[in-house]
Amino acid sequence: MLSIKKNFKTYSCLINNALKIDDRGAFVLPFELRLKDQEFLKYCHLDVDWDIPSVSSEDLPEEFDQKAVKLVDLFRRKTANIPYECMLFFDYKTGEIIYCFVEDNLDGKIREEINEFYFEGKNVASIHNHPKGFLSAPSGKNFQILEIENEDYELICGHDEFWILEAKGVFDKEIVEEIREKAQFFYFHSINFEKNAENKIYGDSLLKYINNKVKNNIKLIKVRYH
Ligand SMILES: [Zn+2]
Numbered sequence: 001m002l003s004i005k006k007n008f009k010t011y012s013c014l015i016n017n018a019l020k021i022d023d024r025g026a027f028v029l030p031f032e033l034r035l036k037d038q039e040f041l042k043y044c045h046l047d048v049d050w051d052i053p054s055v056s057s058e059d060l061p062e063e064f065d066q067k068a069v070k071l072v073d074l075f076r077r078k079t080a081n082i083p084y085e086c087m088l089f090f091d092y093k094t095g096e097i098i099y100c101f102v103e104d105n106l107d108g109k110i111r112e113e114i115n116e117f118y119f120e121g122k123n124v125a126s127i128h129n130h131p132k133g134f135l136s137a138p139s140g141k142n143f144q145i146l147e148i149e150n151e152d153y154e155l156i157c158g159h160d161e162f163w164i165l166e167a168k169g170v171f172d173k174e175i176v177e178e179i180r181e182k183a184q185f186f187y188f189h190s191i192n193f194e195k196n197a198e199n200k201i202y203g204d205s206l207l208k209y210i211n212n213k214v215k216n217n218i219k220l221i222k223v224r225y226h
Contacts, residue, residue: 067095
């Protein structure tokens with residue numbers, strides 16, 4: 001689960017004004033510092049599996065630049081065989097990585113904090129993997145796109161399928177809660193079925209619910225690897 005630090009408008013206004021004097025300093029430095037850390041190095045060194053079916057530009061939203069498509073394809077190829085979660089936040093128009101998390105820790109789950117300050121003025125998308133043995137579709141804990149103002153796409157690399165959640169802006173707390181509860185409900189419903197059917201039943205219920213029942217601007221798409 002991610003915790004999200006909200007951007008304080010007045011604070012960022014001050015910083016933005018200061019940046020007009022020297023556009024390059026303050027912004028560039030934090031990114032470099034964060035990406036040079038151990039997790040990014042680990043991510044760079046993950047093996048790339050060129051033999052597996054992956055994701056191409058036809059599978060992704062039109063707004064995605066070629067550099068971002070390449071980033072997504074590589075992410076899938078790097079994470080397809082690992083038993084823990086990795087996560088990137090990136091700019092889907094430039095391909096720039098904003099955050100990189102590699103959770104090769106105790107339970108392999110993402111437990112990190114992000115600061116929305118670094119998303120200002122960017123076209124933000126996130127991607128994370130659901131390792132083999134876990135459900136492919138977004139879990140109730142996902143849908144963080146609904147709480148992050150500048151995130152437009154939340155991508156999930158499941159073991160069998162690829163998922164795209166599309167939503168712009170921030171949503172009411174009640175809506176987010178309701179979606180999370182429903183996802184939890186679909187999950188408990190699906191585990192009554194045999195192992196192979198579980199994944200499909202959960203994913204289909206979620207697809208139907210998000211695209212037909214939720215009236216707000218949230219879209220969920222399932223993509224097959226090919
Ligand atoms: Zn997830």
